[in-house]
Amino acid sequence: QVQLVESGGGLVQAGGSLRLSCAASGRTFGTYAMGWFRQAPGKEREFVATISWSGGSTDYADSVKGRFTISRENTKNTVYLQMNSLKPEDTADYYCAVRRSQLIARDRNWYDYWGQGTQVTVSS
Numbered sequence: 001q002v003q004l005v006e007s008g009g010g011l012v013q014a015g016g017s018l019r020l021s022c023a024a025s026g027r028t029f030g031t032y033a034m035g036w037f038r039q040a041p042g043k044e045r046e047f048v049a050t051i052s053w054s055g056g057s058t059d060y061a062d063s064v065k066g067r068f069t070i071s072r073e074n075t076k077n078t079v080y081l082q083m084n085s086l087k088p089e090d091t092a093d094y095y096c097a098v099r100r101s102q103l104i105a106r107d108r109n110w111y112d113y114w115g116q117g118t119q120v121t122v123s124s
Contacts, residue, residue, distance in 0.1 A: 001026050001027055001113075002024055002025070002026045002027055002098050002112075002113040003024070003025045003026045003113075004022055004023070004024050004096050004097070004098065004113060004114065004115035004116075005022065005023050005025075005115060005116070006020060006021065006022045006094065006095065006096050006115045006116065006117060006118040007020070007021050007022075007023075007118060008020040008021050008118060009094060009118030009119045009120045010119075010120070010121070011121045011122075011123065012086055012120075012121070012122055012123070013122070013123050014086060014087055014088055014122055014123065014124050015085060015086065016086050016122070017082070017083060017084045017085075017086065018083045018086065018120060019080060019081070019082050019083070020036070020080065020081040020083065020094055020096075020118060020120075021078055021079075021080055022034070022036075022078065022079045022080075022081075022096030022115055023076070023077060023078045024077040024078070024079075024098060025077065031053040031102045032053055032098050032099060032100055032101065032102070033050060033051065033052050033053060033098075033099040033101055033102060033103060033104045033105065034050065034051055034072060034079040034096060034097065034098055034099070035047070035048070035049065035050035035051070035096065035097045035099065035104070035105070035108075035111060036048040036049045036050070036070060036079075036081045036094060036095070036096055036097075037094070037095045037096075037097060037108055038090075038092035038093065038094045038095070038120075039092055039093050039095070039117075040091060040092040040093075043092075045095070045108055046061065047061050047106040047107075047108065048060070048061055048064055048068065048081070048094070049061065049064065049068055049069075049070040049081060050070065050099075050104040050105060050106065051070045051071065051072055051079065051104065052102055052103070052104050053074070053102050054102075055071065055072055057103075057104050058070055058104070059104050059106060061106075063089075064083075064090075067083065067084050067085045067086075068081060068082065068083050068084070069081070069082040069084075070082075079096055081094070081096075083120070086120075086122045087122060088122045088123065088124045089122075090120060090122050091120060091121050091122050092119075092120060093117040093118070093119050093120075094117060094118050094119075094120055095114055095115055095116075095117045096114075096115045097111035097112075097113060097114045097115070098111065098112055098113040099111045099112060100112050
């Protein structure tokens with residue numbers, strides 16, 4: 001089993017920044033992709049960003065491209081999501097996830113382990 005713990009969420013004004021972290025522990029795999037997803041009240045969980053084991057491949061949802069940056073530190077089994085120029089529509093619970101594959105993916109059904117989420121609220 002892999003345990004994921006997100007942190008870094010909070011309340012921020014529009015235009016501000018937050019940095020989310022996700023630490024993996026337990027039975028971590030040799031190589032795996034990780035991703036960030038978010039879920040706003042009353043909406044489906046949606047893809048935000050993903051990164052390969054090496055960090056050489058990343059992908060972003062169009063809605064966050066150019067504002068959010070995903071990165072990772074494999075020595076710490078940690079993935080980050082730097083969020084800049086935040087908008088009220090970014091308000092959601094943010095979840096990190098592990099995919100038991102080196103390949104990145106947008107579909108949440110391809111991810112095997114999930115964290116409990118961290119709340120991000122952007123005020124206008």
